Each structure stands twice: as C-alpha cells, then as structure tokens.
Amino acid sequence: xxxxxxxxAALSVPExxxxxxxxxxxxxxxYNLQWFRQDPGKGLTSLLLIQSSQREQTSGRxxxxxxxxxxxxxxxxxxxxPGDSATYLCAVDPQGGSEKLVFGKGTKLTVNx
Amino acid sequence: xxxxxxxxxxxxxxxxxxxxxxCHQTENHRxxxxxxxxxxHGLRLIHYSxxxxxxxxxxxxxxxxxxxxxxxxxxxxxxxxxxxxxxVYFCAISEAAYEQYFGPGTRLTVT
Numbered sequence: 467x468x469x470x471x472x473x474x475a476a477l478s479v480p481e482x483x484x485x486x487x488x489x490x491x492x493x494x495x496x497y498n499l500q501w502f503r504q505d506p507g508k509g510l511t512s513l514l515l516i517q518s519s520q521r522e523q524t525s526g527r528x529x530x531x532x533x534x535x536x537x538x539x540x541x542x543x544x545x546x547x548p549g550d551s552a553t554y555l556c557a558v559d560p561q562g563g564s565e566k567l568v569f570g571k572g573t574k575l576t577v578n579x
Numbered sequence: 580x581x582x583x584x585x586x587x588x589x590x591x592x593x594x595x596x597x598x599x600x601x602c603h604q605t606e607n608h609r610x611x612x613x614x615x616x617x618x619x620h621g622l623r624l625i626h627y628s629x630x631x632x633x634x635x636x637x638x639x640x641x642x643x644x645x646x647x648x649x650x651x652x653x654x655x656x657x658x659x660x661x662x663x664x665x666x667v668y669f670c671a672i673s674e675a676a677y678e679q680y681f682g683p684g685t686r687l688t689v690t
Contacts, residue, residue, distance in 0.1 A: 500678060500679065502681075507684075508683060508684070509669055509681040509682050509683045509684050510622075510669070510671075510681040511681070512678045512679065512680060512681075515677070515678045555621070555622070557622075557679075566624060566627075566637065566638075567624070567679060569621050569622040569623075570621065571619075571620075571621040572621065
C-alpha cells in the first residue's frame with residue numbers, strides 16, 4: 467500500500483529565506499506527483515504536477531523535483547514571503563487514472579515578516 | 580480558479596438524519612471526487628465518479644453513497660449521519676490522469 471510522508475509537520479522561517487519542503491513515498495511505481503497549497507479554512511490549490519517521466523517542474527518562485535528511484539520529491543520555495551504561509555500537501559497518483567491520489571498530511575509553513 | 584462550487588458550505592445536523600452534499604462544476608471534467616479531511620488523517624477519498632452514472636468506492640466509503648446523473652453534479656449522501664462523520668468534505672474534479680482541482684469545502688457537524 468502506497469504511503470506518503472511529509473516531514474516536518476510544521477516549519478517556521480523568516481521572510482526572504484529559501485526553503486525546501488519534503489515528500490517521500492513508499493512505492494516508486496507512481497504515475498505522477500502533485501503539490502498543493504491549502505490556506506486555513508479553504509480548499510486545496512494545485513501548485514505543480516510532475517509526471518513520472520519528468521524530474522522537475524517550475525512555476526515562478528516554486529520548483530518541484532521528483533526522484534522516483536529514491537521515493538522522494540521536494541518543493542523549493544525561493545525568497546519566501548509571508549503570503550506563502552499555508553499548509554503544503556503532496557499527493558501521488560499510483561495508477562495513472564488520477565482517481566486514487568494518496569495524500570501526505572502536509573507541512574504547515576509559517577513565514578515570519 | 581476551476582469552476583467548482585459546493586453546497587451547503589456549512590451544516591449542522593443531528594445523529595441519524597440523512598444529509599446530502601452537492602458538488603457542481605462548470606468545467607465539463609469527466610472525473611469527480613469526494614474527500615474528507617480530518618486532523619491526523621489528512622485527505623481520504625470517499626467515492627469518485629468517472630462519468631455519468633459511473634461511480635466507485637474510495638478508501639472510506641462506508642456510510643456514504645453518491646450519485647451522478649449529470650456531468651456537472653456529484654452528490655454525496657450520508658444515509659444516517661453519525662458523529663464520526665463530522666468532518667470537512669471536499670469535492671474535486673479532473674480530466675483523465677491530470678491535475679485535480681478542489682472546491683472550497685463543506686464543514687459538516689453531526690451532533
């Protein structure tokens with residue numbers, strides 16, 4: 467059974483710092499991996515999707531990498547801002563049908579002004 | 580933002596009563612999903628649909644049923660609500676094996 471782990475559960479950094487959020491998964495046979503952001507009391511916002519054949523995706527200050535063989539993905543946030551404060555979740559698609567994403571429990575990020 | 584709405588956004592109900600949550604999309608996406616989010620458990624899939632009248636169970640489907648009679652609507656019914664079903668419920672949509680887009684959520688409290 468695929469399991470997704472995100473460590474640490476919470477992270478607090480000063481504004482301007484570059485940071486890395488981690489996601490690990492137990493079964494390397496994934497179709498894709500998706501990173502989401504969730505603000506308090508809100509739904510999830512899709513940030514980046516990496517197909518299994520890709521090694522990274524970039525969107526603005528965000529860069530997500532994928533290493534299937536080691537079962538790891540990282541989300542790099544450059545020059546963090548207080549508006550980046552949120553919970554970040556990763557999810558893997560183990561089958562290619564997108565119907566059974568397996569989610570991590572998230573990392574709660576606080577960026578202090 | 581993807582055109583996904585959920586109704587109601589908040590609901591308080593009593594144990595034993597039936598409850599129906601609605602998810603409506605304007606994106607014409609094929610797949611629709613219902614998740615629940617609970618502290619310590621994260622997001623868990625309840626049911627999903629891969630087309631009109633085509634549905635399947637997820638990880639935590641006991642006590643829930645779904646229906647999809649139109650592409651744009653996906654209903655989640657709690658047949659007899661229990662306190663363990665107090666949660667935040669999210670609907671999501673996707674087109675084939677691509678990104679999932681989430682609705683704003685429904686906070687359900689069962690007293």
